[in-house]
Amino acid sequence: HRDLLAIAQLERHEILFLLDEAEQWVELNRGAAKHSGLLAGLTVINAFFENSTRTLLSFEIAGKRLGADVVNMHAAQSSVKKGETLIDTAITLNAMQPDAIVIRHGSSGATALIADKVDCPVLNAGDGQHEHPTQALLDALALRHALRARGQAADDFTGLTVTICGDVLHSRVARSNVLCLQALGASVRVCAPPSLMPSHIEMMGAIPFTDFDSALDGVDVVMMLRLQNERMSGQFIPSAREYHHLYGLTRKRLARARPHALVMHPGPMNRGVEIDSEVADLLDRSIITRQVEMGVAIRMACLDVLTRRRRGVEGWTA
Numbered sequence: 354h355r356d357l358l359a360i361a362q363l364e365r366h367e368i369l370f371l372l373d374e375a376e377q378w379v380e381l382n383r384g385a386a387k388h389s390g391l392l393a394g395l396t397v398i399n400a401f402f403e404n405s406t407r408t409l410l411s412f413e414i415a416g417k418r419l420g421a422d423v424v425n426m427h428a429a430q431s432s433v434k435k436g437e438t439l440i441d442t443a444i445t446l447n448a449m450q451p452d453a454i455v456i457r458h459g460s461s462g463a464t465a466l467i468a469d470k471v472d473c474p475v476l477n478a479g480d481g482q483h484e485h486p487t488q489a490l491l492d493a494l495a496l497r498h499a500l501r502a503r504g505q506a507a508d509d510f511t512g513l514t515v516t517i518c519g520d521v522l523h524s525r526v527a528r529s530n531v532l533c534l535q536a537l538g539a540s541v542r543v544c545a546p547p548s549l550m551p552s553h554i555e556m557m558g559a560i561p562f563t564d565f566d567s568a569l570d571g572v573d574v575v576m577m578l579r580l581q582n583e584r585m586s587g588q589f590i591p592s593a594r595e596y597h598h599l600y601g602l603t604r605k606r607l608a609r610a611r612p613h614a615l616v617m618h619p620g621p622m623n624r625g626v627e628i629d630s631e632v633a634d635l636l637d638r639s640i641i642t643r644q645v646e647m648g649v650a651i652r653m654a655c656l657d658v659l660t661r662r663r664r665g666v667e668g669w670t671a
């Protein structure tokens with residue numbers, strides 16, 4: 354079987370294939386009857402070792418809309434609290450014969466470790482500072498839909514410039530998006546305070562900025578990220594007020610970008626810190642709720658494609 358652990362492991366044509374597959378589910382989800390029996394009889398386990406609203410609920414909804422039996426394991430209520438190791442937890446879940454396991458974990462590489470121990474596809478729902486591949490895919494789908502709604506061709510993002518601003522150092526969303534957006538032809542800038550800029554980001558091909566105003570000049574898309582206070586380990590963190598002054602997306606700042614530049618945020622947002630409410634809620638410019646909508650469709654596509662081989666359908670093809 355094949356896992357979905359990282360955008361870094363996907364070819365451009367595979368990313369486009371998953372986006373195209375998701376389109377049918379966008380249509381289904383917008384209709385009155387949202388059910389498909391495609392995964393009837395299959396069991397999906399969502400094992401979340403870190404908090405989540407969007408990812409957990411959208412994976413649960415995605416599995417249920419496809420007709421699978423979906424069960425959620427919340428680490429806080431599990432035997433992890435009694436000292437069970439990650440590997441023993443994985444072996445335990447595997448013994449229940451799931452057909453897919455979705456994992457969120459605070460440690461980079463934890464999902465790959467579990468994937469090595471189980472017999473079914475594993476989907477990474479965010480592992481530490483490493484990757485959040487379904488987030489980058491849903492962001493790409495949301496961007497594609499927003500551009501198409503404006504009459505722009507958006508099969509890929511050639512010619513587009515995207516600025517990702519925030520706590521890039523700790524952000525799996527930034528990492529997955531840099532790789533995904535570039536694979537689809539976009540030019541990507543990353544902007545962060547010097548203490549929250551990873552040194553290797555240049556190697557991923559993104560252009561680093563520490564001055565937000567310069568990073569915004571003439572861009573088509575601005576993706577804002579929150580400060581991940583739970584992952585700070587001694588870095589200098591500006592106060593919320595100072596951070597907002599230097600890196601907060603305000604209406605005035607957004608004017609530096611192209612006239613109709615789109616605004617994105619993976620959530621959860623800290624309004625008034627990295628983004629002002631009047632920007633987050635800007636009609637026709639902010640696609641934050643569209644991102645959430647696309648999350649369900651992308652996760653339906655990923656669950657479908659990754660379980661095809663088990664269902665006797667031709668596997669991952671493009």
Ligand code: CP
Nearest residue numbers: 405406407408619620
């Ligand atoms: N964007 C995202 O991963 O949100 P949650 O942490 O709520 O799942």
